[in-house]
Amino acid sequence: MIEAPPKPTASPAAANPARSFGTALLDRIGNTPLIQLDRLTARLPGVQLYGKAEWLNPGGSVKDRAASSIVAAARRAGQLGPAAPGKSLLDATSGNTGIAYAMLGAAQGFPVTLCMPSNVSVERKRILAAYGANILWTDPAEGSDGAIRLARKLAAEQPDKFFYADQYGNDNNWRAHYYGTANEIWEQTAGQVTHFIASLGTSGTFMGTTRRLRELNPAIQCISMQPDSPFHGLEGLKHMATAIVPPIYDPTLADRNIDMATERAYAMAKWLGRHQGLLIGVSAAAAVAAAFQVAEEEAAAGREAVIVTILCDSADKYLSEHFWTEPNEADAALAARLAP
Ligand SMILES: Cc1ncc(COP(=O)(O)O)c(C=O)c1O
Numbered sequence: 001m002i003e004a005p006p007k008p009t010a011s012p013a014a015a016n017p018a019r020s021f022g023t024a025l026l027d028r029i030g031n032t033p034l035i036q037l038d039r040l041t042a043r044l045p046g047v048q049l050y051g052k053a054e055w056l057n058p059g060g061s062v063k064d065r066a067a068s069s070i071v072a073a074a075r076r077a078g079q080l081g082p083a084a085p086g087k088s089l090l091d092a093t094s095g096n097t098g099i100a101y102a103m104l105g106a107a108q109g110f111p112v113t114l115c116m117p118s119n120v121s122v123e124r125k126r127i128l129a130a131y132g133a134n135i136l137w138t139d140p141a142e143g144s145d146g147a148i149r150l151a152r153k154l155a156a157e158q159p160d161k162f163f164y165a166d167q168y169g170n171d172n173n174w175r176a177h178y179y180g181t182a183n184e185i186w187e188q189t190a191g192q193v194t195h196f197i198a199s200l201g202t203s204g205t206f207m208g209t210t211r212r213l214r215e216l217n218p219a220i221q222c223i224s225m226q227p228d229s230p231f232h233g234l235e236g237l238k239h240m241a242t243a244i245v246p247p248i249y250d251p252t253l254a255d256r257n258i259d260m261a262t263e264r265a266y267a268m269a270k271w272l273g274r275h276q277g278l279l280i281g282v283s284a285a286a287a288v289a290a291a292f293q294v295a296e297e298e299a300a301a302g303r304e305a306v307i308v309t310i311l312c313d314s315a316d317k318y319l320s321e322h323f324w325t326e327p328n329e330a331d332a333a334l335a336a337r338l339a340p
Helices: 063-076 096-108 122-131 140-157 171-188 204-216 262-276 282-300 329-338
Strands: 034-036 047-053 088-092 112-117 134-138 162-164 195-199 221-227 256-260 305-311
Touching: 047 171, 047 282, 063 096, 063 171, 063 204, 088 096, 088 140, 096 112, 096 122, 112 140, 122 134, 134 140, 140 162, 171 204, 195 204, 195 282, 204 221, 221 282, 256 262, 256 282, 262 282, 262 329, 282 305
Parallel strands: 047 305, 088 112, 088 162, 112 134, 195 221, 195 305, 221 256
Antiparallel strands: 034 047
């Protein structure tokens, strides 16, 4: 029998009250792990596929990175926080950035006002209410563009009341990924990454990560993914040809763009849940579908590849959607490609 270790006479904390035994919540933003999607590449020799597990950020998505970078810069500039008492952060958001702002506001003590289409999922509405954010609902028919127009109007009318964070035009959005996400991917793959694939919403994730990866190795293929039509179910993403184009978006940066059908993303989300044990959000599943397409192409060409994509969030906020239990044609197409 192994002897139990002696019981401490007093807790270490009591012995040294200044010592801390955990981390600050906001220090957990970034440094997310890479998850290997090995079931998808089982029949693709020489090809490895990884997803960066962004739901492990404390606000539950990749947007913690951009939001915390934007907020930190605003606090440094005295536009928010103790130097600007009562001033509210204001932005348009389809959900995840709002959740990140709301978390930061609650943790750091500044008010948060969000403009958002009223058709966002019930899970998102409840999360934002729980953080105590103030929400201004916009017409769902106008999509995220309607929310942007309202935020711009309020910011112009009441500059003393609001700090307009403007995630679509704020360089601190993509810089979060330039300084964080890209270097993490480089280190986690020991510089072996050959392809980077990310979806386009504000485009901050793709812009910042691509700019830095290109500096580290110009040969890395950087591929953007966006919805294949203006009316789509890929929450958080923009169909650039028909949307208000984010000022931070540079369409010349990508080596290539993949247009993604919503049904393909649904099929991949279901497949990963049932065969990889991974429940991810719809835009994350769309990114994996694009990355899998690239993985198949590389294997067919006989090339080795280390492909990394971004899993923006988990399935938690999408579980009320019906597609999880409704078969579609893309399910059969995907199953055929992955048949043993
Ligand atoms: C679920 C989801 N996926 C993808 C994105 C796109 O990320 P980015 O704005 O960095 O392009 C967002 C952005 O809000 C999102 O909420």
